[in-house]
Amino acid sequence: MPLLQIEGLWKEYRGRPVLRGVDLAVEPHEVVCLIGASGSGKSTLLRCVNLLETVDDGAVFLDGLELTAVDVDEDAVRRRVGMVFQQYNLFPHMSVVENVVLAPVKVHRKRRKQAREEAMELLARFGLADKAAEYPDRLSGGQQQRAAIVRALAAGPQVLLLDEVTSALDPELVGEVLDIVRELKEQGMTMILATHEMSFARDIADTVCFLDGGVLLERGSPERIFTDPQEPRTRAFLARTATR
Numbered sequence: 001m002p003l004l005q006i007e008g009l010w011k012e013y014r015g016r017p018v019l020r021g022v023d024l025a026v027e028p029h030e031v032v033c034l035i036g037a038s039g040s041g042k043s044t045l046l047r048c049v050n051l052l053e054t055v056d057d058g059a060v061f062l063d064g065l066e067l068t069a070v071d072v073d074e075d076a077v078r079r080r081v082g083m084v085f086q087q088y089n090l091f092p093h094m095s096v097v098e099n100v101v102l103a104p105v106k107v108h109r110k111r112r113k114q115a116r117e118e119a120m121e122l123l124a125r126f127g128l129a130d131k132a133a134e135y136p137d138r139l140s141g142g143q144q145q146r147a148a149i150v151r152a153l154a155a156g157p158q159v160l161l162l163d164e165v166t167s168a169l170d171p172e173l174v175g176e177v178l179d180i181v182r183e184l185k186e187q188g189m190t191m192i193l194a195t196h197e198m199s200f201a202r203d204i205a206d207t208v209c210f211l212d213g214g215v216l217l218e219r220g221s222p223e224r225i226f227t228d229p230q231e232p233r234t235r236a237f238l239a240r241t242a243t244r
């Protein structure tokens with residue numbers, strides 16, 4: 001039984017469709033990588049799952065809860081669906097640990113002491129214990145992105161969405177963030193990642209989905225998609241990215 005089920009997702013901006021009936025089922029512990037050209041709809045798909053966008057048609061279900069229902073408890077959705085963005089989005093006026101405890105305390109009404117203890121544990125697990133009291137601008141980009149991942153984990157999400165989490169980083173900092181994502185996979189976290197890093201998708205994904213003009217054109221194991229793509233447009237995209 002899938003943990004996350006996306007059915008017939010349709011999204012338009014000013015009458016222009018950017019997602020055209022996307023169906024996607026994600027099993028527990030599965031890692032799905034979304035690939036596709038810029039503008040193909042990868043971010044929009046993730047943003048529809050965590051309700052940063054309203055959908056125009058279709059539905060998203062997580063473990064029996066319809067996230068797209070009109071009367072859904074949005075706080076519950078934010079607790080169950082974690083999201084990490086390209087630009088970290090840490091609050092600059094708060095220390096790292098304050099960033100991490102903010103949602104558990106304010107949104108999920110966790111007691112501050114407990115939230116802080118859990119935050120410190122998570123920060124230690126991801127090599128950031130000594131950065132807990134620092135403000136984000138004192139951290140490298142890689143450390144900020146790791147802190148943003150810890151913040152997303154603090155609510156105990158069932159699924160983690162990662163939108164181009166390495167795109168804003170200098171090349172030498174990319175590895176440390178990818179290592180964390182790998183570690184999360186080993187721990188069994190269910191994840192959907194939008195990525196331009198084909199080698200990473202190949203390395204980490206259980207399933208690769210190729211989006212093309214808002215259509216989920218082809219999906220399969222990384223081996224299949226990268227060595228034997230069936231659709232001409234997938235082949236053309238992969239040939240373009242390989243020569244870049």
Ligand SMILES: Nc1ncnc2c1ncn2[C@@H]1O[C@H](COP(=O)(O)OP(=O)(O)OP(=O)(O)O)[C@@H](O)[C@H]1O
Pocket residue numbers: 013014018036037038039040041042043044045164194
């Ligand atoms: N808020 C918005 N208003 C209008 N159009 C938007 C908005 N957000 C996205 N779009 C458009 O929707 C389409 C899909 O964008 P999206 O960001 O989902 O693509 P993407 O595959 O994630 O691209 P990238 O790889 O560059 O991040 C694009 O044509 C984009 O211009």
